[in-house]
Amino acid sequence: MRIVGTFYVTTPIYYPNAEPHIGHAYTTIMADVIARWRRLCGDEVFFLTGTDEHGLKLQKTAEEKGLDPKTFVDRMAEVFKRYWRLLNISYDRFIRTTDEDHVETVKKALSKIYSRGLIYKGVYRGWYCTSCEAFYAPGEYIEEGGKKLCPTHRKPLELIEEETYFFKLSSFENYVKEQLSKDIVYPRFYAKEVLSKIERDGLRDISITRPKTRVYWGVEAPWDPNHTIYVWIDALLNYVSALGYDEDHERFNRFWNVVHHVIGKDILWFHTAVWFAVLAAIDLPPPRKVVVHAFITLKGLKIGKSAGNVVSIDYLVNRYGGADPVRYLLMRFSSLDKDVEFSVEQLDSAYNTELADIYGNLVRRVGVLAQKKLGGIVEATEIDRELEAKIRERVEKTRELLNAFKFSEALIMIFDVFREANAYLNKTEPWREEAPRRSLYNTLECVRIGTTLLQPFMPNTAERVAKALGFEIRSVEDLRMGAWSSYRVVEAPILFKKVRSGSAS
RNA sequence: AGCGGGGUAGGGCAGCCUGGUAGCCCGCGGGGCUCAUAACCCCGAGGUCGGUGGUUCAAAUCCACCCCCCGCUACCA
Numbered sequence: 001m002r003i004v005g006t007f008y009v010t011t012p013i014y015y016p017n018a019e020p021h022i023g024h025a026y027t028t029i030m031a032d033v034i035a036r037w038r039r040l041c042g043d044e045v046f047f048l049t050g051t052d053e054h055g056l057k058l059q060k061t062a063e064e065k066g067l068d069p070k071t072f073v074d075r076m077a078e079v080f081k082r083y084w085r086l087l088n089i090s091y092d093r094f095i096r097t098t099d100e101d102h103v104e105t106v107k108k109a110l111s112k113i114y115s116r117g118l119i120y121k122g123v124y125r126g127w128y129c130t131s132c133e134a135f136y137a138p139g140e141y142i143e144e145g146g147k148k149l150c151p152t153h154r155k156p157l158e159l160i161e162e163e164t165y166f167f168k169l170s171s172f173e174n175y176v177k178e179q180l181s182k183d184i185v186y187p188r189f190y191a192k193e194v195l196s197k198i199e200r201d202g203l204r205d206i207s208i209t210r211p212k213t214r215v216y217w218g219v220e221a222p223w224d225p226n227h228t229i230y231v232w233i234d235a236l237l238n239y240v241s242a243l244g245y246d247e248d249h250e251r252f253n254r255f256w257n258v259v260h261h262v263i264g265k266d267i268l269w270f271h272t273a274v275w276f277a278v279l280a281a282i283d284l285p286p287p288r289k290v291v292v293h294a295f296i297t298l299k300g301l302k303i304g305k306s307a308g309n310v311v312s313i314d315y316l317v318n319r320y321g322g323a324d325p326v327r328y329l330l331m332r333f334s335s336l337d338k339d340v341e342f343s344v345e346q347l348d349s350a351y352n353t354e355l356a357d358i359y360g361n362l363v364r365r366v367g368v369l370a371q372k373k374l375g376g377i378v379e380a381t382e383i384d385r386e387l388e389a390k391i392r393e394r395v396e397k398t399r400e401l402l403n404a405f406k407f408s409e410a411l412i413m414i415f416d417v418f419r420e421a422n423a424y425l426n427k428t429e430p431w432r433e434e435a436p437r438r439s440l441y442n443t444l445e446c447v448r449i450g451t452t453l454l455q456p457f458m459p460n461t462a463e464r465v466a467k468a469l470g471f472e473i474r475s476v477e478d479l480r481m482g483a484w485s486s487y488r489v490v491e492a493p494i495l496f497k498k499v500r501s502g503s504a505s
Numbered sequence: 506a507g508c509g510g511g512g513u514a515g516g517g518c519a520g521c522c523u524g525g526u527a528g529c530c531c532g533c534g535g536g537g538c539u540c541a542u543a544a545c546c547c548c549g550a551g552g553u554c555g556g557u558g559g560u561u562c563a564a565a566u567c568c569a570c571c572c573c574c575c576g577c578u579a580c581c582a
Contacts (some may be wrong), residue, residue, distance in 0.1 A: 365541035
């Protein structure tokens with residue numbers, strides 16, 4: 001396949017103090033769909049995900065389990081990888097912030113920033129709970145009778161001061177504002193949100209180190225061995241270390257120019273205000289695009305990382321018999337703009353009526369017809385112009401939607417192709433003919449085109465259909481009627497077994 | 506409170522930027538077909554587009570105010 005361009009897509013690196021859930025899966029699947037779509041378009045793609053393995057919380061979680069942090073994160077990283085295998089995530093690298101090259105990058109980058117005088121020593125002052133060993137900001141602690149209490153222990157907080165190093169974020173205020181008014185953050189209103197926050201409060205310097213006595217589990221500050229680097233700064237730099245920062249300049253530039261960060265709206269601030277400034281401090285341009293998505297919720301409960309009530313990935317994969325339907329359903333109801341609440345009933349309904357009825361049944365019926373009527377061999381013949389026009393329009397629309405990260409609408413458009421194919425079968429009634437070559441060839445072309453578009457969302461299913469009907473999925477170049485000339489239908493599979501609604505548990 | 510997003514048929518959403526017969530999916534009613542996973546196709550019913558006022562020949566779409574829902578408000582990754 002011809003290499004058209006390059007593309008770099010990232011997920012956030014996840015904090016592995018617990019197993020991944022649907023929220024993590026949602027972001028990761030979205031990034032995977034983008035990666036696979038760009039590959040289909042002919043781009044050389046680098047797709048990065050990983051784990052953010054330093055910090056106090058992990059240090060403590062590990063200690064509670066009687067493990068040293070490294071042993072613990074080694075295990076958790078494997079858990080994440082296992083889930084991404086289960087969900088068919090086609091990452092090119094799984095980066096861990098404990099990886100040697102990453103640690104090197106963090107040190108190099110921070111040395112550079114330090115040497116430019118953008119880091120200074122100061123004092124961090126905050127309300128601290130000795131039991132939690134953590135600071136609480138206004139709004140997080142409980143106020144009772146003028147006293148500040150820890151939200152978990154309900155014990156009085158202490159005002160403590162500790163030595164820390166600050167990054168001069170404030171000196172990047174104009175720069176960050178300027179970048180935010182460009183077309184980087186998508187959808188755009190998220191940029192407005194950050195912009196107005198800065199407009200109102202300004203950009204304050206941020207503390208970027210912790211005393212090693214309190215947080216030893218982190219990258220040592222290159223200029224002061226008594227401090228470790230704050231996890232967020234450590235974490236953000238993964239995006240550049242994965243490319244070989246300051247090592248492989250050619251490769252680095254090739255991909256950095258086209259980097260797309262996929263993130264949840266909760267970490268927007270760090271991926272814009274802080275990240276843009278850090279990048280500027282090491283002479284790098286901001287990301288090409290930050291794609292921000294809202295959350296999915298189940299019956300009003302947030303499925304965020306810190307929420308107690310989570311829908312497990314295993315549950316959905318088991319319920320719908322594989323990764324592909326889960327990928328489909330999550331993207332089918334995805335929205336960048338606003339939080340989406342879904343129910344098991346809704347998912348069941350979409351699974352049954354869309355995947356099983358519209359698509360699964362179409363594949364089955366065209367497969368059966370081809371085998372019965374033509375012995376499974378369907379050669380190219382005259383193309384139905386009316387059908388072709390409709391399909392072409394939908395393909396174009398789908399491509400636009402995918403390039404605009406509108407996954408839900410893209411899927412609806414793809415399914416229109418299948419609906420069109422079903423209608424075409426009804427119209428041409430191939431079961432009444434002796435050798436309905438024209439009808440079946442045209443229908444198969446629709447199935448092939450739709451399946452190709454569906455491939456980034458449902459890679460296994462697409463592959464299975466291609467095998468069964470005897471075609472190949474190659475690239476977007478084949479997204480036109482007549483591009484495939486000879487089908488060898490070897491199977492008429494039942495792709496999706498329906499689920500009975502109401503059996504949710 | 507400030508800022509941001511939203512309130513469109515029974516449910517889930519698009520349209521709003523670039524005003525001009527209100528659109529898609531599910532569900533529902535009727536019909537067709539029988540190749541197919543009780544699947545598929547066609548037709549139909551159902552909405553005065555949160556409220557009020559304004560701009561306009563014309564507003565779901567622009568402006569003002571109000572009501573309701575949700576999110577964000579930085580060192581918690």
